[in-house]
Amino acid sequence: MPGVTDSHVHLLGEGLNRLSLDLSVCDSRESFRTALSTFASTKQGQWVTGRGWDQNRLGFTPDRHFLDSIVPNQPVVLKRVCGHVVAANSVALQIAGLSEHVPPVPGGVIHKDEQGPTGILEEHATDLVLRHVPAPDSSLMYDALASAIEYAYSCGITAVHTDDLNDVGSYHELWRIYDRVTSSHPLRVQLHYHIKNAADLAEYVAIKKELDRHPLLSPGAAKMFLDGSLGARTAALQQDYTDEKGNKGVLILSRQELAEIAMLAEQEGIQLALHAIGDAAVEQALDVLGSVGRQDDNTPRRLPHRLIHCQVMAPGQVERMAEQGLVGEFQPVFLQTDKDWVASRLGHERLQFSYCWRDMWNQGVVLTGGSDAPVEDMNPWWGIHTAVTRCDNENNPAVGWDRDQSLMLEQALQAFTANSARLTGWNTGQVRQGFRADLAYYESFSRTQLWENSPSALYIDGDLVWKK
Numbered sequence: 001m002p003g004v005t006d007s008h009v010h011l012l013g014e015g016l017n018r019l020s021l022d023l024s025v026c027d028s029r030e031s032f033r034t035a036l037s038t039f040a041s042t043k044q045g046q047w048v049t050g051r052g053w054d055q056n057r058l059g060f061t062p063d064r065h066f067l068d069s070i071v072p073n074q075p076v077v078l079k080r081v082c083g084h085v086v087a088a089n090s091v092a093l094q095i096a097g098l099s100e101h102v103p104p105v106p107g108g109v110i111h112k113d114e115q116g117p118t119g120i121l122e123e124h125a126t127d128l129v130l131r132h133v134p135a136p137d138s139s140l141m142y143d144a145l146a147s148a149i150e151y152a153y154s155c156g157i158t159a160v161h162t163d164d165l166n167d168v169g170s171y172h173e174l175w176r177i178y179d180r181v182t183s184s185h186p187l188r189v190q191l192h193y194h195i196k197n198a199a200d201l202a203e204y205v206a207i208k209k210e211l212d213r214h215p216l217l218s219p220g221a222a223k224m225f226l227d228g229s230l231g232a233r234t235a236a237l238q239q240d241y242t243d244e245k246g247n248k249g250v251l252i253l254s255r256q257e258l259a260e261i262a263m264l265a266e267q268e269g270i271q272l273a274l275h276a277i278g279d280a281a282v283e284q285a286l287d288v289l290g291s292v293g294r295q296d297d298n299t300p301r302r303l304p305h306r307l308i309h310c311q312v313m314a315p316g317q318v319e320r321m322a323e324q325g326l327v328g329e330f331q332p333v334f335l336q337t338d339k340d341w342v343a344s345r346l347g348h349e350r351l352q353f354s355y356c357w358r359d360m361w362n363q364g365v366v367l368t369g370g371s372d373a374p375v376e377d378m379n380p381w382w383g384i385h386t387a388v389t390r391c392d393n394e395n396n397p398a399v400g401w402d403r404d405q406s407l408m409l410e411q412a413l414q415a416f417t418a419n420s421a422r423l424t425g426w427n428t429g430q431v432r433q434g435f436r437a438d439l440a441y442y443e444s445f446s447r448t449q450l451w452e453n454s455p456s457a458l459y460i461d462g463d464l465v466w467k468k
């Protein structure tokens with residue numbers, strides 16, 4: 001079949017995660033102690049970074065006293081599985097200047113006991129320590145990306161749309177890193193540019209003109225956030241969160257600011273990718289993009305704008321999205337994680353207009369599949385499985401929907417191949433004459449355990465790049 005194009009990853013973030021210590025498998029003091037001390041011994045004199053701990057699984061919270069007993073002389077900072085909480089040891093707290101007198105941080109929590117900070121920091125307070133972790137050097141970046149690409153191969157992925165600007169800062173530098181890595185690890189990569197305002201977009205317009213054509217890399221959409229997340233109750237909703245009266249989440253931009261960006265994008269022929277999870281954010285996008293049309297025939301053509309996630313939709317929004325020709329960039333694997341708590345955030349009625357992939361497909365919204373790795377696993381078969389069955393990998397169903405919102409297997413496959421490839425201009429994503437031979441070979445294929453499918457070989461432009 002055609003190789004998968006993941007329309008939403010952070011490939012460098014995925015790679016950096018893969019090189020840091022993975023604590024998600026630890027379920028006891030002993031397993032945690034062994035994993036941390038083994039990893040720390042390979043990082044003499046350096047920061048020890050890790051992720052994935054979960055106190056529910058461990059049976060305890062790894063505070064600084066516990067971390068100091070394992071690694072007393074190097075700074076240690078370990079992200080919780082959700083990424084919103086970190087555990088730091090005493091050396092890390094010292095480097096960050098966190099003593100018992102540290103003032104409170106707005107939007108964050110610094111846990112303390114009689115001896116001062118415990119090393120457990122939440123939300124905005126995590127930055128106090130994380131900002132002291134040195135940025136990875138270029139050889140580490142190279143290794144990180146190479147390992148993420150190896151994993152992508154093993155899942156059948158031949159192309160990604162990735163947003164990594166936050167990890168590197170300079171787009172030219174990011175381009176150079178990808179140029180170097182893809183010469184040894186071929187992968188088609190569309191590199192998004194993360195923007196916060198119209199000035200950032202103007203900068204991207206200028207940068208795009210300086211880039212040479214590249215066989216595997218292409219400049220992507222201008223990506224920006226309109227709201228937050230459902231998990232943190234910051235996704236912007238039109239009505240209050242069902243489990244928090246008075247809270248409607250956060251709209252990041254004013255209508256005026258978004259309109260300015262949309263006008264410039266239209267003039268310059270730039271595709272926008274707008275993160276919009278709640279129906280108020282979707283409404284803002286529909287309202288503004290719908291009012292900024294093509295100026296005249298001289299305006300450059302562009303790829304269709306996309307709404308990222310679009311998880312909660314108010315009645316009528318799906319139809320408007322289709323009319324406006326907006327692409328729905330969806331991550332079905334999110335449902336595996338969200339299904340157990342999302343009904344309490346939204347309530348039964350609003351749930352009927354949420355994660356409504358079949359409605360979107362039937363109304364004519366072009367859906368493109370993605371994983372949002374490292375937020376979720378990059379394996380597209382997990383997402384395809386969830387899109388088709390509305391179940392997690394243990395076949396536990398998402399309940400609460402009055403109508404079936406699953407996709408047909410062929411539709412889910414199209415979303416993860418032809419549809420997401422169409423947003424790149426590479427002529428890939430279909431096994432068809434005139435298309436590039438970016439292909440994945442499967443020796444066997446399971447229709448009932450979709451998440452188990454994995455390829456035996458991968459080809460890019462007809463060349464074998466990976467074999468099991």
Ligand SMILES: [Zn+2]
Binds near residue numbers: 008009
């Ligand atoms: Zn993302």
